Structure formats: structure tokens, C-alpha cells
Amino acid sequence: MSDLVSAWAEQIRGAAASGTPLCIEGGGTKRFLGREAQGEVLNVAAHAGVVSYEPTELVVTARGGTPLADLEAVLAEQNQFLAFEPPHFGAGATLAGCVAAGLSGPRRASAGAVRDFMLGVKIVDGRGEVMSFGGQVMKNVAGYDVSRLIAGSLGTLGIILEVSLKVLPRPVAEQTLRFQLSESEAIDRFNEWGGQPLPVSASAWADGALTLRLSGAEAAVSAACSRLGGDALDEQAAPMFWQSLREQQGDFFADSADMPLWRLSVPSVAEPLQLAGRQLIEWGGAQRWLISDAPADEIRARAAALGGHASLFRGGDRSSDVFTPLAAPLLTIHRRLKAAFDPAGILNPGRLYQGI
Secondary structure, eight states, X not given: OOHHHHXXXXXXXHHHHHTOOEEEESSOTTTTSSSOOOSEEEEOTTSOOEEEEEGGGTEEEEETTSBHHHHHHHHHTTTEEOTTOXXXXXXXXXXXXXXXXTOXXXXXXXXXXXXXXXXXXXXXXXXXXXXXXEOSSSSOOSSOOHHHHHTTOTTSSOEEEEEEEEOEEOOSEEEEEEEEOOHXXXXXXXXXXXXXXXXXXEEEEETXXXXXXXXXXXXXXXXXXXXXXXXXXXXXXXXXXHHHHHTTOSHHHHTTTTSOEEEEEOOTTOOOOOOSSEEEEEGGGTEEEEEOOSOHHHHHHXXXXXXOEEEEEESSOOSSOOSOXXXXXXXXXXXXXXXXXXXXXXXXXXXXXXTO
């Protein structure tokens, strides 16, 4: 155990003994996510660096404070990448923050979420104990898969010291197409294409324009382009569009600066939201961003009626429920997990839900 990790463990033990809340933070680029952070800030960005990387095995292990941009640069040297395209939301984004936030970018619907690429994790829990879970291969779990549990936990279960991830080779070819379609037409088209053997790697609709990315072998991408038609974006505009979408830097998200931004997860075939505000659709219709000052109950009720749920992603009132309130059985499971990893309840208390 390094001196730095030993110091953190000692600080956690002291905080647990005194009941002092700790706010675990790395680069702070996702500070807006979840409920209001509480407690004394414990910055963990200094624990950085790639521990091991085996390009032929498609596995990388890095410390939690490793800048996400640095890790991606190392992978790019071998023409590999994090296929779930994690958003950075700032130059200080770290690997631990990426995992703790559990966010994935435009490629999530085709490649999978961050938790799907988790192989192993090392943490310091709320007792100040260093614990390791998983390993560096896919079939390494017997029993509860704690590595995936850590994804999206927002620092409520421990400090993420190291992460082992599966990586993938970059696609040989990519092409982005654009179509002028209404919202309902776009939803129909998303699902029509989703049922066909097309190399779709990302999709988005906003303001009457559907944008589709195709990735894979040259022949497959070329054939799909000929079949689908549409207007092709040039080699500079296409990657800029998807990066802008990933980082929420485009015109749509700029308009959300003074308004609550909602993230709705619904079945891809769900009909239009029919809620006041502006909307952007991703992931083949399954993720819908909504800029609206409509009441939270109204938005959540509509999402539930469509078979999904809604979370307040950015802005609005973060002192109350940000994520959809859990049913009693799920809330009990969350509380038991919190008690198992952080019995004193000092790590990012209340960041996910009240009392957790």
C-alpha cells in the first residue's frame, strides 16, 4: 500500500470514528451529477498512472486518478479505445470519476455501458480497508460482481484506487449520415434500422435532423451508406459532431444552461414524450434528453407511462430526489449495500438517495 493510499485509509477510519462526512472527488468535472455533495472534500486525483496495458489481450489497468484523456491517448497509440465513449465534461476528468459516474457516450447502445467493460476494481471502503474484486479477464467472477456494482455508485461505496477495463480496436471505417425527419419518423426509423444487420454505432435526433453513425469494415459501411442514402458529413464535421454530443457542448445543451436538463430512459419504441420543452433523442430512441421546467412529477409520470424512468441530470433542485425514487425492495437492497461497504455512512452521503 502506498503512503498516499495509507493516508486516505487513515483519514477514512478517523472520519468513520467521528461520524464526519467525506466528499470523495477527483477532477470535479461531474460535481453536478446526483444530489448535493456533502462533507469534507477528500481529493483522490493524485493516485494516477497506467499500471499495466496488454494491447494483444485488450485489457488495461490504471489508477483511479489517471486523467481520462491520458488513458485514451495511451490506447490510441495502439489504435484502441474505450468503446463506451465516456464523456469527460472537462479537462480534469479521471478514470475513477468516469466509473463512479457510470456515464456512457453515443456508442453505448451498440457497444455497451461502462459496467459492461469492467473487469476488476480496487477500492478503499468506509472502514479504511483496501479491497480488490474481479481481475483482468471477462470470466473472473464467482458470486456477486462487485466491479460492476461500483460503476455508477458516485463514490458512496469507496475510493476507487484501480480499475481494469476491457478495451477494443477502433473501427476500420466510419461514416456519418444525416436525414431530415420529424420526431415520430425518427423513432420509427431508429427501430426499423435496429432490426436490420446494419453497422450502426450511434444515433441522434434533434430539431428535425436525424444523425446516424456507421462503423465497421469498409465494405459493410459502404454498403450501408448506399442502402440508406441521406447526406454524408465530411471527415472533419462527423467526429466533431459526435464529440460535441458526448461532451454536451452543442447548441441543444447550451440552451439548458438556465433550465433543468432531464435524462429519460424509455423503450426505444416509445412514442414521442409530448412534454413541454426541447428534446434530443439518442441510443436508437432509448435515451431522451429533455430541457424543461415542467414539474418533476409530471415528467416522471410520463416516463413511467412509457415504460421507463426519468432523472434530473443537471440543474434544477438537487436537494430532493434527483434519480427516480426507488421501490421499497430496491431501496432496502441499496441500504444494505451501503451498510456493507460504508457502515458509518460517511462516503458521499446522500449523493445517490437520501440516507445512502
